[in-house]
Amino acid sequence: MTASSLESGSRGAGNKVGTRNVLAKIWQQDGPGYMFLLPWLIGFFGLTVGPMVTSLYLSFTDFDLLTDPNWVGASNYVRMFTADPKFAAAMRVTFFFVIFSVPLKLAFALLVAMLLNRGLRGLPLYRAIFYLPSLLGTSVAIAILWRQLFAGDGLVNQFLANFGIDGPSWISNPRYSLWTLIVLSVWQFGSPMIIFLAGLRQIPQDMYEAASLDGASKFRQFYKITLPLLTPVVFFNAIVQTIEAFKSFTPAFVISGGTGAPINSTLFYTLYLYQEAFGFFRMGYASALAWFLLAMIAAFTAFSFLTSKYWVHYDD
Amino acid sequence: MTTEAHNLTVVGTESSKSRRRIISIVSHVILVGASILMLYPLLWMLASTFRPENEIFTSSSLWPSSFSIDSYIRGWNGLRVSFGTFFLNSFIISIVSVIGNVFACSLAAYAFARLEFRGRKFWFALMLMTLMLPYHVTLIPQYVLFLQLGWVDTFLPLLVPKFLAVDAFFIFLMVQFFRGIPRELDEAAMMDGCSAWRIYYKVMLPLSMPVLATAAIFTFLWTWDDFLGPLIYLNDMRSYTVQLGLRTFVDSTGESDFGGMLAMSVLTIVPVFVFFLFFQRLLIEGIATTGMKR
Structure with missing residues (x-):
């Protein structure tokens, strides 16, 4: 009896030592990694995953910040598509902006990158000048400048007056107001241009030499060599710029004084979301708007990746 | 045969040299023009801040006719x-x-x-x-x-x-x-x-x-x-x-x-x-x- 109890006692102690050993081993193996990861893990769960789940839940409620949220089913989403003309306006404005600003911006970026890639002198200077607007672009100061440029008595109209053209007030005319923001976005073609330049550098020069020996015109060389080899970069730039365009906020906010005026013509999706959340405190509805934005971006990205195998050329 | 081919390439490189020079000049002209267009709004903004208030809306030039830092003092406060x-x-x-x-x-x-x-x-x-x-x-x-x-x-x-x-x-x-x-x-x-x-x-x-x-x-x-x-x-x-x-x-x-x-x-x-x-x-x-x- 004493022997067996002693034995079991020692076995128990053995187990304890065993688990302690296992724990120590786990700690030795995984501990440092998780210690280094700790700040990110806290942020990931506390500020990303937790809020995401909460916001998904709130999108099915009538949360207004002051009273407890009540479950309202899918009615926020139903309202978006059936009973909210401002949502429809915001969708129109945002899609119009994306469809025109992104291709124009990328076209300019590629055009200038190709000009710069000809081994011209002064490349660093040109590159810096074209990049500067990209760097300044989203600040309030530039939005203020834009408001002035395209005002009724602004710089653009002073310039047009030299040719006897009496320009409208671009900013306050709903027909043109969104275009001023598209121009602002295209003006910032610098960063995709730099990425294009890096991509163009990767294309081996002897391909062009071989093509011109075979008598291929510059135009044909562009279509048959440059563009196909550059498609991975085009693909990348298109995705990044489209997502950025969907999320565009500051210029429209500053130029329209936070309203999306005139007549909702600059009511960007994110601006509408901001109004609903922090202007009217319809936090439940705004959460639904946020999740629909995520769905649109995810759908666009998935669609791009799925179609990419038909038009993006990969070397390997 | 070989000399003919040789001559041909020489002529080719000479004409392509001058062509290349023209293309490079044209490229520079386009790029300088684009640079001015890109920077003009920024330079105009900078110039405007040194202008007397009444001149901002009437002048699209870059050089202020008179120089004042009043705008900065007014704006700061x-x-x-x-x-x-x-x-x-x-x-x-x-x-x-x-x-x-x-x-x-x-x-x-x-x-x-x-x-x-x-x-x-x-x-x-x-x-x-x-x-x-x-x-x-x-x-x-x-x-x-x-x-x-x-x-x-x-x-x-x-x-x-x-x-x-x-x-x-x-x-x-x-x-x-x-x-x-x-x-x-x-x-x-x-x-x-x-x-x-x-x-x-x-x-x-x-x-x-x-x-x-x-x-x-x-x-x-x-x-x-x-x-x-x-x-x-x-x-x-x-x-x-x-x-x-x-x-x-x-x-x-x-x-x-x-x-x-x-x-x-x-x-x-x-x-x-x-x-x-x-x-x-x-x-x-x-x-x-x-x-x-x-």
Whole structure:
């Protein structure tokens, strides 16, 4: 009896030592990694995953910040598509902006990158000048400048007056107001241009030499060599710029004084979301708007990746 | 036969030489024109701030007929709180953000790039997924959280997330760089009995100055330009950043004091411009290698 109890006692102690050993081993193996990861893990769960789940839940409620949220089913989403003309306006404005600003911006970026890639002198200077607007672009100061440029008595109209053209007030005319923001976005073609330049550098020069020996015109060389080899970069730039365009906020906010005026013509999706959340405190509805934005971006990205195998050329 | 071919190529190179020269001249003309077009608005804004108020709307030239800094003096004190306070707030927020971001992101990046632990690939994949996430889906619950913590109208909602490496883009940037550092270096240190922590700050960080600098610069610039965050969390004018101050200027006195508004706009751009002048190479390399959005 004493022997067996002693034995079991020692076995128990053995187990304890065993688990302690296992724990120590786990700690030795995984501990440092998780210690280094700790700040990110806290942020990931506390500020990303937790809020995401909460916001998904709130999108099915009538949360207004002051009273407890009540479950309202899918009615926020139903309202978006059936009973909210401002949502429809915001969708129109945002899609119009994306469809025109992104291709124009990328076209300019590629055009200038190709000009710069000809081994011209002064490349660093040109590159810096074209990049500067990209760097300044989203600040309030530039939005203020834009408001002035395209005002009724602004710089653009002073310039047009030299040719006897009496320009409208671009900013306050709903027909043109969104275009001023598209121009602002295209003006910032610098960063995709730099990425294009890096991509163009990767294309081996002897391909062009071989093509011109075979008598291929510059135009044909562009279509048959440059563009196909550059498609991975085009693909990348298109995705990044489209997502950025969907999320565009500051210029429209500053130029329209936070309203999306005139007549909702600059009511960007994110601006509408901001109004609903922090202007009217319809936090439940705004959460639904946020999740629909995520769905649109995810759908666009998935669609791009799925179609990419038909038009993006990969070397390997 | 061979001489004929030879002659042909000689003629070819000569005509292509002059053609090339014409093309290069045309390219320069186009690029100079485009540069002027791109920079004109900025130069005009700068010139306008030194003009007497009545001249701003009547002159599209770059050279003011008379030179005055009245706009700056009026603008600086154009609001209830002076722009000095806004600049101080912006600098505090930006600099603390840089420290937080570089520290927290480099810790996580070191774990992902160098340490062996179970679940590493899983967490890394989740981190990459957050890169695409529009912040709008976390915005409202984060606001509610910070409101309940009593942090609204303090800088904490803007700063604490930086110390928790929420901006995953910079983790990704650093992981890419860390992977390029020869493993022999930290393996040798490990043989010598260095802990992971010591390797991190004695070996990895000193070797990673370029990427840390890039991350620091972009964090500073993005925080400096951030508008939505301060707009949501800062209500008291004494805690405004320069971006909020400018926006308030537009709403209150913008229509009457245009010179002051433009002068303050120029001042808020100055720090960004200084970074551009000094760190242009790092900025451009950063974009070219990682494909940053701005």
